[in-house]
Structures are given as structure tokens and as C-alpha cells.
């Protein structure tokens with residue numbers, strides 16, 4: 001408009017703002033830009049909270065998750081070890097709704113119409129968006145191991161998505177008698193939480209040792225030749241759980257052929273390993289909604305722009321957390337939380353023109369080996385040549401003193417409180 | 426690898442597997458008292474209240490200074506007198522003018538630390554409940570070791586700041602930190618250091634004076650304070666970014 005405000009325009013403005021005041025809040029909200037977040041976990045809950053908090057109500061935020069409550073995978077190993085109860089790793093969305101005005105929709109997102117910019121829910125309803133954030137975590141690729149399936153997981157839990165699977169694994173662990181063995185099939189790369197399987201081994205060993213069992217073994221059949229924090233875990237197993245843990249890489253077992261969950265057997269090229277408890281952690285891919293929305297590539301995960309977390313396939317969609325291909329960053333809750341903040345900032349920049357700063361990412365993963373024996377690994381990341389690359393890293397060392405290991409554990413407890421407050425308010 | 430080789434490695438493992446467990450020292454007693462928060466809690470009420478202090482303070486025999494001074498023998502101690510701890514000017518002045526941590530003063534301090542000694546650096550909102558304060562103070566007395574290390578007649582002594590630390594802090598603070606940029610950068614900090622100022626295992630940094638904030642980061646950078654996570658974060662921050670963070674956090678209030 002060239003001529004500035006005429007009287008008539010002024011009058012119009014006045015009457016519209018009077019009308020705005022008369023309109024109920026829920027209708028007025030329709031005028032605001034809309035953000036929909038699929039997945040209320042480490043990435044999604046953080047993104048929703050940061051967009052709502054930092055836009056001070058200028059953006060309408062809807063958070064979709066199929067569950068009413070979220071159980072964290074992080075610290076679920078400590079639940080297995082008896083350090084935490086299930087309630088303490090389960091969180092509600094009530095504060096996100098009451099303190100930040102986020103609308104929580106409990107239901108499954110089925111597909112995305114990227115042209116119409118709507119999310120279709122399993123109940124048939126549709127939810128429109130201006131920007132969509134997709135943080136569905138991983139899906140288990142059941143058929144990556146012959147003999148394994150969704151049904152088989154009810155006997156041999158993967159417990160790689162937290163919830164009933166985690167409780168099932170714990171019940172089976174609690175039922176182990178002295179002299180019985182546990183067999184774990186570790187996952188191939190890439191998977192969520194690289195040190196996770198080995199922390200789990202430590203926590204299961206801790207639980208058995210705590211009962212005074214002297215003749216139980218945990219046998220790990222690994223498709224990888226090496227794993228995260230390997231020297232630290234192996235030192236810890238030797239120190240705390242001597243004779244209890246056996247780990248076999250492919251150069252020893254020759255390849256995993258199949259599992260038979262009924263008899264608790266894992267057949268490899270070399271031998272068949274049997275356990276009273278079988279924990280099978282298969283290969284993983286981005287949560288199904290990512291593929292349904294056409295956001296994945298051949299790897300099963302989603303390519304993103306390293307400086308924004310924006311999908312390279314659709315400029316209105318951001319993908320964060322485990323589902324994204326985030327270069328050197330491991331798939332962790334810390335990473336997802338960090339990526340969420342970059343995506344949130346860019347979404348606000350897109351929709352309300354707020355300032356966008358250069359992306360920075362961070363990760364730290366703590367693992368507990370035995371009571372007061374915590375280790376950590378971490379890195380700082382930045383976009384470089386189209387990928388997220390590490391700018392500096394550190395890792396705990398073998399042979400560290402007990403005081404440092406104890407403070408690592410205390411730090412991890414502080415981190416858990418911190419990140420869950422950062423996600424859920 | 427050829428099967429023959431694999432067999433050798435596997436069999437040598439099998440030997441281990443079937444060997445009698447000689448060194449099975451089963452330390453079941455390790456369980457008691459060390460189990461995390463949510464499991465059947467038999468902890469003393471005072472000790473429970475101390476959980477929010479623990480991120481920064483140690484107590485009992487051999488307690489060290491952490492982010493806060495150790496509290497062994499706190500009851501009756503003169504303010505600002507733990508040796509080697511770098512107190513704020515405000516706390517040193519309180520000690521010099523004779524403030525003693527008797528029950529009454531501790532209770533007042535714990536209620537609203539930032540009101541009782543303005544300018545002190547404890548990032549803690551305060552404990553509103555009178556009974557909780559009493560319980561905690563009683564426990565602090567009980568938890569102190571018999572030969573608590575601090576002489577009640579000691580006088581506060583300032584720990585001199587190194588010239589390098591001083592000049593780093595001055596250089597950083599010479600730039601006016603942008604709190605908006607600080608807020609974005611703080612996203613990285615608040616994954617662990619809660620923006621509410623609550624602390625369970627990781628110290629609160631909410632409301633820290635800018636000068637102290639920068640000085641503390643310098644100490645992480647130079648290994649005076651040892652923490653790999655913090656060091657990693659700090660070495661990746663420019664002076665401008667540190668100034669922005671200091672500007673942002675110094676304006677926050679613990680909730």
C-alpha cells in the first residue's frame with residue numbers, strides 16, 4: 001500500500017481489532033501460523049516446547065503422539081538394574097499443555113499430504129500445518145533377523161522402544177535363576193544409542209550379581225566388530241562382573257543365522273547359543289511415518305540440511321532425532337534435544353521472522369557400568385560441507401579413579417532431570 | 426577370518442566360560458543406600474532435602490570444595506572461611522563483619538539466600554518451609570564428621586584470582602553480551618543445567634553474576650576446574666558467545 005493509512009483504513013483497522021477482541025481465543029488461533037509436531041519424545045517434545053515458549057503464543061503448536069505418556073529409553077537400563085522404578089522414567093504432557101498452550105493430540109499419524117500440508121490421523125481426521133516437525137524415533141526392522149517378528153518380541157523382547165517391552169524384559173530378567181544364561185543379539189549400525197546395548201549388559205549383570213548369583217552368564221552376539229566405549233565396558237565387566245559377560249563379534253561367531261525365540265536359541269555360523277532369556281535388538285529404520293511422508297532415502301532414514309534440520313525433500317518439513325541422517329551425531333536423546341532447538345529456531349524464523357543464529361549441536365552420553373561407576377562420551381558439532389561434523393570430542397579413559405566415575409554418575413542423574421525438564425517443562 | 430582361527434578364539438573363550446568362578450566376590454552389600462531416588466526410600470528426611478544441595482556441596486569426612494564450599498562442620502563456622510574456596514565479595518564481607526552460621530542465621534539464609542546476603546553467588550531460590558529448613562540444618566549437624574575441619578575462629582581470606590583469569594574475564598566482559606543470542610546458545614546449557622534453577626546432580630547456573638560466570642568458564646577451559654563435558658563446551662565458545670551467555674544467565678532468577 002502506497003498512500004499510508006487513510007481515515008477509512010484506520011477505521012477498518014479499528015473495527016478489525018475490535019472484532020479480534022470479540023472472537024473467542026480458539027477461533028483467533030486459526031489466524032496464527034500452525035506448527036504440527038509428530039512424535040512427543042526427546043526431539044518432538046523439545047521442539048514443541050521451544051517453539052511455543054520462544055514465540056510467546058504467536059505460533060499455534062500441536063503435538064501428536066500415539067501415547068498419553070512417554071517412557072524414556074534413556075535410563076530404562078537403570079530401571080533394569082534396579083536403580084530406578086518405572087514411574088520415574090515415565091512423563092506426562094500436562095505441563096506442555098497448561099504452561100505453554102501446546103495442543104496435545106493422542107493418536108497415530110498415518111500419512112502426510114505434503115501438497116495440501118495436512119497430517120492424516122489413523123482415526124481419519126486431518127490436521128493442517130504451515131511447518132511440520134517429524135520426530136518419530138525408530139521402528140524395529142523385525143525381518144532383519146530370521147525367526148524374529150513382532151509376535152516373537154513378546155517372548156524375546158527387544159525393549160529398544162520403551163514401554164511394555166521394557167517392563168517385559170525386566171520381568172524376564174527378574175525371573176532368571178542362578179545358573180541360567182541370558183543371550184543378547186546386539187544391533188547393527190546405525191541404531192539408537194550406540195552404548196545402549198552394553199550399558200544394558202552391565203545393568204543386567206548388576207541385577208544378577210546383586211542377588212548373589214554366581215553362575216549366570218550374559219552372552220552377547222554382535223554383528224559389529226567393535227562397539228561404542230568398548231574398552232571402558234570391557235574393563236568394567238572384567239572388574240565388576242568377572243566371568244559373567246561374554247562378547248562375540250562376527251570374526252568369532254561368523255554371522256548371525258537365525259533366532260528361535262521358543263527355545264531361546266541364537267544360531268550363528270559357528271555355534272548355537274542358548275539362554276533362558278533372549279534379548280534380540282534388530283536393525284532399525286526411521287519411524288514409519290517418515291517413509292509414509294516420502295522423507296526417507298534408501299538407508300531408511302531421512303536426509304536433512306545440516307544447518308537447519310530441514311528435510312532435503314520438502315522445505316516445509318523438518319526431521320529431527322533418530323529418524324534423521326545427522327552426520328557424525330549419534331542417535332541419542334541428547335542429540336535429538338539439540339537438533340530440536342535448531343529446528344525450532346528455524347521454524348520461528350520461517351513463520352514469524354524471528355532471528356536465526358548459526359546452528360550448533362552437542363551430545364553427551366553417559367553410561368552406568370556398576371554402582372557409582374559411570375563413563376561418558378561427548379562431542380560438539382557444526383555443519384561443514386553439507387554434513388553435521390564433529391568439531392571436538394572426548395571420552396572417558398580406562399583406569400580412571402573412583403571419585404571421577406562417581407561424579408560422572410551423579411552428573412548423569414542431573415542430566416536426566418535436566419533433559420526431561422527441558423522436554424516436558 | 427578363517428573358521429580355524431575363529432574356533433581357536435572361541436574355544437579359548439569357552440575354557441573361560443566353563444572355568445570355576447574363583448574370584449566371585451559378590452558385593453551385595455553395595456546395594457544398600459546407593460540405590461537411586463525412586464526405589465523404596467528409607468533415607469533420612471534431612472538427607473533427602475540435602476539432595477538439592479548435593480550438586481554443589483559435599484559434607485562429611487574428607488568433603489571437598491566443589492562449585493560450593495564443603496559443608497563439613499558448617500554449624501558454628503564463620504561465613505566465608507573454608508580455605509581454598511573462592512567466595513564472592515559479599516560472602517567475605519559478611520564473614521569479616523562477624524556472620525556465624527548458627528541455626529538462626531542458616532535458617533534465614535536458606536529461606537532466601539539472595540535476600541539475606543545480597544550479591545552472594547549461591548544459585549538457589551530458597552527453602553520456603555520452616556520445618557524443612559529445621560530438618561535440613563539438624564541433618565547438616567549430624568552429617569558433619571567429628572573432627573570437622575574448620576576453625577570457628579578463622580577469618581575469611583579472599584582467594585586471589587590469577588592475572589590470566591582476570592584479564593580473560595575483562596576481555597570477555599568488555600564486549601556487551603547479546604542476551605538474545607545468549608538465550609539461543611543457552612539451549613545447549615539447559616539440557617543439563619535446568620533453566621528453573623533446580624539442581625539434582627548438576628549445579629544451577631541461573632542468576633550467576635556475569636563476572637563469576639566468565640571466570641568459572643575460564644577455569645573449565647584451563648583445567649582449574651576439571652570436567653570434560655564443560656571443557657568441551659567452553660573451548661568451542663568464542664568470547665562473544667561467552668559474553669552473550671553471561672548476559673543471559675545473569676538476568677535469570679531461580680524459580
Ligand SMILES: Cc1cc2nc3c(=O)[nH]c(=O)nc-3n(C[C@H](O)[C@H](O)[C@H](O)COP(=O)(O)OP(=O)(O)OC[C@H]3O[C@@H](n4cnc5c(N)ncnc54)[C@H](O)[C@@H]3O)c2cc1C
Pocket residue numbers: 038039040041042043044064065066067070072073074075076077107108109110135136137138159160161192193196197200287288289320321322323331332333334335336364365366
Ligand atoms: C536402552 C536405551 C538407552 C538409551 N539411553 C540413552 C541415554 O542414556 N542418553 C541418550 O541421550 N539417549 C539414550 N537413548 C536413545 C534415545 O532414547 C533416543 O535417541 C531418543 O529418544 C530419540 O528421540 P526421538 O525424538 O528421535 O524419538 P523418541 O524419543 O523415540 O520419540 C518418538 C515418539 O514418536 C511417537 N511416534 C512415532 N511415530 C508416530 C506416529 N506415526 N504417530 C504418533 N506418534 C508417533 C512415539 O510414540 C514416540 O513417543 C537410549 C535408547 C535406548 C533404547
